[in-house]
Amino acid sequence: MGNEKITAWDRVEIARNPKRKTALDYIENIFDEFIELHGDRNFRDDKAIVCGLGRIGDKNFTIIAEQKGRTTKENIERNFGMPNPESYRKAIRFMKQAEKFKRPVITFIDTKGAYPGIGAEERGQGEAIAKSMFEMAKLKVPIIAIVIGEGSSGGALAIGVANKVIMLENAIYSILSPEGYSSILWKDSSRYKEAAEKMKLTAKDLYDLKVIDKIIKEPKEDNEENFKKIASNLKKEISSTIIEINKLNTEDIVQNRYDKFRNIGEFIKL
Amino acid sequence: MIVDKIKKRETTAKNKKANIDIPIGKWIKCDNCKEIIYKETVRNNLNICPNCGHYFRMHIGKRLELIIDEGTYERFDLNIETTNPLELEDYPKKLKSLREKTGLEEAVSCGIGNINGEKVVICIMDSGFLMGSMGIVVGEKITYSIEQAVKQKLPLIIFSVSGGARMQEGIISLMQMAKTTAALTKLDEAGLLYISVLTDPTYGGVTASFASLGDIILAEPKAMIGFAGQRVIEQTIGESLPEGFQTAEFLLEHGFIDKIVERRDLKDTLYRLIRFHKGGESNGQ
Numbered sequence: 001m002g003n004e005k006i007t008a009w010d011r012v013e014i015a016r017n018p019k020r021k022t023a024l025d026y027i028e029n030i031f032d033e034f035i036e037l038h039g040d041r042n043f044r045d046d047k048a049i050v051c052g053l054g055r056i057g058d059k060n061f062t063i064i065a066e067q068k069g070r071t072t073k074e075n076i077e078r079n080f081g082m083p084n085p086e087s088y089r090k091a092i093r094f095m096k097q098a099e100k101f102k103r104p105v106i107t108f109i110d111t112k113g114a115y116p117g118i119g120a121e122e123r124g125q126g127e128a129i130a131k132s133m134f135e136m137a138k139l140k141v142p143i144i145a146i147v148i149g150e151g152s153s154g155g156a157l158a159i160g161v162a163n164k165v166i167m168l169e170n171a172i173y174s175i176l177s178p179e180g181y182s183s184i185l186w187k188d189s190s191r192y193k194e195a196a197e198k199m200k201l202t203a204k205d206l207y208d209l210k211v212i213d214k215i216i217k218e219p220k221e222d223n224e225e226n227f228k229k230i231a232s233n234l235k236k237e238i239s240s241t242i243i244e245i246n247k248l249n250t251e252d253i254v255q256n257r258y259d260k261f262r263n264i265g266e267f268i269k270l
Numbered sequence: 271m272i273v274d275k276i277k278k279r280e281t282t283a284k285n286k287k288a289n290i291d292i293p294i295g296k297w298i299k300c301d302n303c304k305e306i307i308y309k310e311t312v313r314n315n316l317n318i319c320p321n322c323g324h325y326f327r328m329h330i331g332k333r334l335e336l337i338i339d340e341g342t343y344e345r346f347d348l349n350i351e352t353t354n355p356l357e358l359e360d361y362p363k364k365l366k367s368l369r370e371k372t373g374l375e376e377a378v379s380c381g382i383g384n385i386n387g388e389k390v391v392i393c394i395m396d397s398g399f400l401m402g403s404m405g406i407v408v409g410e411k412i413t414y415s416i417e418q419a420v421k422q423k424l425p426l427i428i429f430s431v432s433g434g435a436r437m438q439e440g441i442i443s444l445m446q447m448a449k450t451t452a453a454l455t456k457l458d459e460a461g462l463l464y465i466s467v468l469t470d471p472t473y474g475g476v477t478a479s480f481a482s483l484g485d486i487i488l489a490e491p492k493a494m495i496g497f498a499g500q501r502v503i504e505q506t507i508g509e510s511l512p513e514g515f516q517t518a519e520f521l522l523e524h525g526f527i528d529k530i531v532e533r534r535d536l537k538d539t540l541y542r543l544i545r546f547h548k549g550g551e552s553n554g555q
Contacts, residue, residue, distance in 0.1 A: 138458075154478040265445060
């Protein structure tokens with residue numbers, strides 16, 4: 001990897017930068033056509049997850065994306081990208097539709113976590129996340145997950161059970177925030193930088209741990225031209241990955257995803 | 271995070287030997303009514319306070335005694351250890367001392383046993399081992415148990431008690447949520463019964479994976495169950511939480527569990543539910 005001097009904490013700050021490109025920015029640049037569709041058909045339309053149909057060339061996709069706001073107003077509307085249970089139930093609705101119409105699913109992960117609120121608990125946040133992973137685990141179409149910013153905790157993994165997990169070089173993916181980690185493990189929330197180093201939350205660490213399968217490099221300069229480059233590389237990666245997964249029959253697509261997660265976490269036999 | 275809160279509640283429980291379900295010493299104070307009670311009386315009362323009915327936590331040995339027919343439990347031969355994926359220096363030492371102190375191998379025990387003669391795969395978590403948190407070993411044991419249930423065509427019962435995913439194993443702990451959940455899809459496709467029993471407390475990554483995916487979900491009275499910890503929610507919303515929030519009764523009211531079952535009725539309830547799912551000629555087709 002380039003950028004050797006960048007620390008894990010630097011990457012946390014890059015991933016969290018409010019100016020960092022969001023899911024909709026990538027969607028607009030990667031897909032030739034996109035139609036957003038709303039609602040979980042049960043309670044309401046939670047805007048922390050965006051769902052819809054996307055097309056690259058003549059290939060159709062179902063898109064499920066965690067969306068942070070790009071302005072304060074939008075952030076309030078989108079609950080700062082922290083999904084309520086309805087978001088995951090909306091995601092499940094579109095996963096099932098993807099299966100019905102035989103479209104691959106592309107998910108974009110970018111969240112501080114599932115929203116911790118009274119209503120979220122009343123409406124079964126835990127159940128919603130569990131069900132979303134359950135549906136993904138058995139879905140009969142290819143799934144690609146892309147971690148574009150912050151992938152924090154169960155709220156991220158809820159849409160991360162994919163055949164292939166791609167990660168941007170400066171994105172992070174972790175069990176929770178470094179601040180939370182240091183306060184729980186060391187009873188000292190000020191040691192967050194040290195926690196970031198220990199947690200193995202960078203793309204490189206996660207690739208070595210086999211939690212992710214592919215890193216998309218990010219040029220050093222954060223500008224529009226480089227963003228287009230990243231988006232274009234992602235587009236190529238999505239297209240080639242789908243061709244690769246589609247070589248498998250339906251049963252093997254499910255089994256391939258199962259095996260990937262079944263084998264995470266090496267242990268020692270006594 | 272919930273772990274802090276649980277730890278606070280845990281300070282009364284300084285277990286020094288295996289299979290001790292309530293604090294040692296001859297007397298204990300009930301967390302709920304504050305009454306000082308003779309320990310033996312509580313032990314002989316299914317770890318329930320004779321004064322106010324408060325449920326003390328139950329460790330694996332006592333839980334097995336309560337649920338599984340005597341002499342029928344066979345633990346799976348799966349002796350494994352974590353690889354310490356975050357390479358934390360003091361973590362292996364901590365595990366070792368916990369194993370010695372508690373006599374437990376890890377935060378879950380899994381095997382096959384009978385409930386009134388009905389054979390089941392059973393997993394029992396234990397709050398005495400790093401607050402029942404799920405790391406590689408717990409994830410692997412639960413997954414292995416689910417696979418054994420599929421292989422041997424047996425019903426699966428999991429007693430959950432957990433603070434969530436295990437911090438010390440970082441992202442790998444998080445991934446155990448996906449692993450256990452994926453295994454449950456195979457049990458589901460095989461048409462086998464899974465009963466999830468939630469006990470106090472069940473939180474975080476365990477609530478957000480296998481604990482919430484039972485065909486039938488039972489809970490012990492007043493058990494605290496949720497995704498986010500109460501302190502985190504209070505800090506996020508900046509107000510205090512309503513009375514009874516995240517209790518088993520609250521979850522029942524909101525439609526997330528099937529039934530609250532008293533400890534003394536658990537074995538019989540499980541037996542009756544298993545009998546309803548034996549299929550074949552017993553189904554009224």
